[in-house]
Amino acid sequence: MDPKGSIDDSNCDNRLYIGNLDLRITEAALLKMFSPYGKIVSEDFLWQTRGPKRGEPRGFAFLQYSTKEEAILAKEKMHGRLACGRPLVVRLASERHALEVADSSTTKAVGEGHKLHLTGGGMGQSSRGAKIAAIKKKLKSLEEDNSMNKKQKQSDNIS
Structure with a gap:
């Protein structure tokens, strides 16, 4: 973020979305899995804030590396890798935005459930x-x- 509080798009290329996380995976475990691929400068592990599941993990997180190359390497090495029996979904945060745009303009939703999960689309x-x-x-x-x-x-x- 910049000092004015808006999102700095220049760091979006260094930022990874990690989804399909098993609820048993902790912040420490996530950092340990992804640290071999570069210097992690920030981590956002998302938690439920309301309702009966308050305080439980939401099943996804964001990691930001110091360089775009490190983020790309981590994405290539970790996407699809099993963690607690579930394949990780790892994308650059900027790609997540691109998927939202693609989902809103396509009608072939069948067979693309992973994209719908990421966007929460109405389809x-x-x-x-x-x-x-x-x-x-x-x-x-x-x-x-x-x-x-x-x-x-x-x-x-x-x-």
Whole structure:
């Protein structure tokens, strides 16, 4: 941030978004995982501030490295790596903004749930409905195939 309190975009290239964090991962563990890739100058580990989950981790954090190169290296090495059984989502903070813009202009929400999770976009409900419809259609197709196979086996046994 600059002295006036607004966000300084020049540091956005050094800043990483880390998502899909297991709730057991602590700030110290996060710093330990990411410190081999460069000097971390700031860390924002986000916590629930209201409701029944108050005080629990929110499942994502931001780390800022001293250089853009360190941030890119950390992103390349850590994106998709398992931590407590969950694949980490690691992106430059500036890429997160780019995903929000892309999500608002695209209609292919099915199969892109990770982007919807990052943005909290309004397309989540229609995407969920489309996914449920596709699953139901697939199940119906499998059931029809299964019943046809049973009929075929019965006719083969009779012959």
